[in-house]
Amino acid sequence: MIAALSQLTQQLIANMTVVALPDMIIDLNFNAGNIMAVNLIYLCTLVAFCIPFAKVISQYGVKRCTRISLYGLLLSVGLSFFAVDPYMLLASRLIQGLTSASLAISIYVMIVEDIPESEVGSALGIVVSAGYIGMLVAPSFMGMMVYFASWRTAFLIxxxxxxxxxxLLSKVKGEWTTEKKPIDNIGCLLYIVMMALFTIGLEGIDTYGLIFVVMSAVIFILFIRHERGIKNRIYNLNLMRNINYVIGNYAAMIAYFCTSITTTTLSFYLLYSMDFSEYIIGLILMITPIIMVGMAPPAGRLSNRIDPRMISGTSLFLMFLSMLMYTYMDRYSINFVLVACFIQGLGNGLFSAPNNKYVLTLVDEKDLPDASSLLSTSKEFGKILSGCIFSVLLSVFVGNTTMSSDLELEIFASIHYMMLICAILALSGSLLLFYSRYKYKLEINPEVIKIFRNLMPDWIKRRYDD
Incomplete structure (x- = not known):
């Protein structure tokens, strides 16, 4: 129950601000240049601290770190509710990113350490379902709260x-323990600084950002040299020599690149161009995740019979079609947008399970944790990169002025080019997956397959024994 509620909390935090962003902009006097910082600072912190926090949790215990994270969330909710300027809101998002990074690790350690092996699959299913519920509820709930009250009150949920x-945590006796491994303090510091500088640089790439990007590149070289010279590395860099693994991670990055920014661009378009209320916008934004939830289970079963690269490639092609439709949605009615949301939902739903299976089953058993962390990093990096590019486009077309319906043409110009970039990248990911299918043999690791089979509930094993 603790793990499921943590997953629910994470998805609520990650998706609540999307619909309310226009109202936050007006209320706190954001300018176009730092609008995307509301979500970027959360994603940057989550990515930068996820891997280092894994080492910290292994040293000090899951229960203790989870409790500290929950108290941190309480503090962040207070800061969000009483925010009087952009900096106070950004500080709350920073804390939410730190606590989400800690909870993201704790969730699965709780399940693996505390639940019997025969029940782990069922437990993980409940946890994942809680995350989907949060993803579905967050936009519509925030839309209703903005419509009937204010964006501040939504955080009180x-x-x-x-x-x-x-x-519930106070009822748990003892502590969840994990294998204690030495913390590579220098590697963690280099990694955190590198990710922070790179994200800040991307956000301001049209002005000062290039300096930060160059600095992050220098630190990246130092990080690689440092990791090669020590035994307890943050990442197993040898995984990147597998071309199939690289393509799978690139596809994951592209999928999340498109998915995360589409929610933001659609909310802007529906508000400033279509003049819909936040409540209606929240309902429209629910279409894609609802379809995704319905398509995910059959996509996983289908990957047992068909090369997962073919399924993932097809799903990215569907996303390419939806991104192309979003690019020219100003020329058609709202029904055209609804169809695009449906197609995007099909693509997202077909993508996740087969691509996750494809990437994680390429590695040896001992490399499974590293593969999982790299896959998660690729997904979050895709979110960060898309947000940064859209922020630059807004700065170019809108400038450092307050967002309003008077800038409808300028806002849609930013959306138009952002969706065109998404379409091109989705097509490139699709083509690479198809190319990998016909160029490189799929050599999955039977040991990893055995691990995933052991995590499945018994009824799934009996029904899909092949």
Whole structure:
């Protein structure tokens, strides 16, 4: 229950601000140049600290770190509710990114350490379902709260969820322990600084950002040299020699690149161009995740019979079609947008399970944790990169002025080029997956397959024994 509520909390935090962003801009006097910082600072912190926090949790215990993270969330909710300027809101998002990074690791350690092996699959299914619920509820709930009250009150929904988690955590006796490994402090510091500089540089690439990007590149070289010279590395860099693995991670990055920014661009278009209320926008944005939830289970079963690269490639091609439709959605009615949302939902739903299976089953058993962390990093990096590019486009077309319906043409110009970039990248990911299917043999690791089979509930094993 603690793990499921943590997953629910994470998805609420990650997706709540999307619909409310226009109102936050007006209320706190954001300018176009730092609008995307609301979500970028959360994603940057999550990516930068996820791997280092894994080492910290292994040293100090899951229960203790989870409790500290929940108290941190309470602090961030207070900062969000009482925010009087952009900096106070950004500080709350920074804390939310730190706590989400810690909870993301703790969730699965709890399940693996505490649940019997025969029940792990069922437990993980409940946890994942809680995450999908959060993804579905967050935009529509925020839309209703903005419509009937204000964006500030929406953050208060987190208070009872966090309180329940703290109460349940107090009932747990003992501590979840993991294998203690030495923390590579220098490597962690280099990694955090590198990711922070790179994200800041991308956000301001049209002005000062290039300096930060160059600095992050220099630190990246130092990080690689440092990792090669030590035993307990943050990442197993040898995984990147597998071309199939690289293509799979690139495809994951592209999928999340397109998915995350589409929600933001659609909310802007529906608000400033179509003049819809936040409540209606929230309902429209629910179409894609609902379709995704329905398509994910059959996509996983289909990957048992068909090369997962073919399924993932087809799904990215569907995403390419939807991105292309979004590019020219100003020429058609709202029904055209709804169809595009449906097609995108099909693509997203078909993509995740086959691509995850494809990437994670390419590595040896001992490299499975590293492969999982690299896959997660690729997904989050895709979110960060898309947000940074859209921020640059807004700065170019809108400038450092307050967003309003008077800038409808300038706003849609930014959306038009952002969606065109998404379409091109989705097509490139699709073609690479198809190329990999016909160029490189798929050599999955039977040991890893055995691990995933052991995590499955018994009824799935009996029904899909092949």
């Amino acid at each position: 987190l208070l009872p969820i966090i309180a329940i988690q703290l109460i």
